[in-house]
Amino acid sequence: MSSQQEPQLDQKPQSSSEMQHLSTRLQHHPYQPPIGFDAVEPGVHHASTVIFPDVATMRARDWRSKAGYTYGLHGTPTTFILEERLAALDGGRHCVLCPSGLSAIALVDLALLKQGDTVLLPGNVYGPSRELAERFLGDWGIQHQIYDPLCPPEELARLITPQTKLLWLEAPGSVTMEMPDLRGLITVARQHGIHTAIDATWAAGVALQPFDLGIDIVMQALTKYQSGGADVLMGSVTTRDDTLHERLLLTHMRLGLGVGGDDVAKVLRGLHSLPLRYHAHDAAARRIATWLQAQPQVAQVLHPALPGSPGHAFWARDCGAAAGLFSVVFRDEIEAAQVDAFVEALRLFKIGYSWGGPVSLAVPYDVQAMRPAERWPHKGGLVRLAIGLEDAGDLIADLKQAMQRLISTD
């Protein structure tokens, strides 16, 4: 203890008039770091309470404005930076962050729908989004209708009633990977004055620019490629329209949706390498998907960038790249138990949900239970593969050794 300015670690004030108690001094620091610090990564701000310089400033602050801060739930420099970067990435003007991709979907539904309204969902919509409509929105008097994601625009037009208020699109849809005619479906919705929202998680702001196709709302699970680490959950909702943004922001505030600064920092870090990772996942996935197409055990590979995949022509028209996520359908005679054994025989591919991370993943799905029989003619099992950042040749070797399980038992 050389310096006289060193704080005393006893509870007694040095001089009752000058020095406050230790417990007080620990909460109130006179030190302010010099301004002007700059670094590659922005600082991570943690806050529930935001401190105002005076009462007049506190009263004048508008929680909706990004010109100032009011409360941690309404934004910190850290969350504002990610929102602005994502809005720019998507070609939008406004962005709100949600604690998961699913909560971002729920935010769109709850902001745009009320009792008596109907929402249109594609038959290949992300499963929990359908669950939300079936088991939750229905109890609040909001109906949903399922449409065929590959239907021509005229067919969608026939489903629209005066109660229809929102059209959800997903490009491509989950698990069965059909790529819809985004331009055609969006045009029909606009003609009927219906809002359109897209779950663009697969495109991740890299493969597709949905606002250029006339979409109103872009939703993404940042959990996937934007984070890239398989270690954080977050979602975003981006808009170009000020009025729509206001509706979303009010609902976001009323539901108390917030994200933590440390999680935001992880996504900000992931964003730097997003295009590099996305294109690496894309190249490896296309090589592996093409190899799988040639295997005798495989009936079909569902990858929008491969000719013959459902909606491939729409992918070729609207997209400039593809994600590392696709599905493999095995031949009818291969039994479900063999497919499970194939998944368990994989060594580099791990068994687990989600995608967009560094490690490759495989999940078998019971599609017969998920899709109407007329849309799903296959009897064989389906495995969804998420290609990570391992070497594509090593992944093919892994698939090849696991494929032995599918022949040997025949």
Ligand SMILES: *Cc1c(COP(=O)(O)O)cnc(C)c1O
């Ligand atoms: C993962 C996913 C979501 C949900 O994201 P979470 O952050 O896991 O809630 C939504 N849509 C699609 C297409 C997804 O793959």
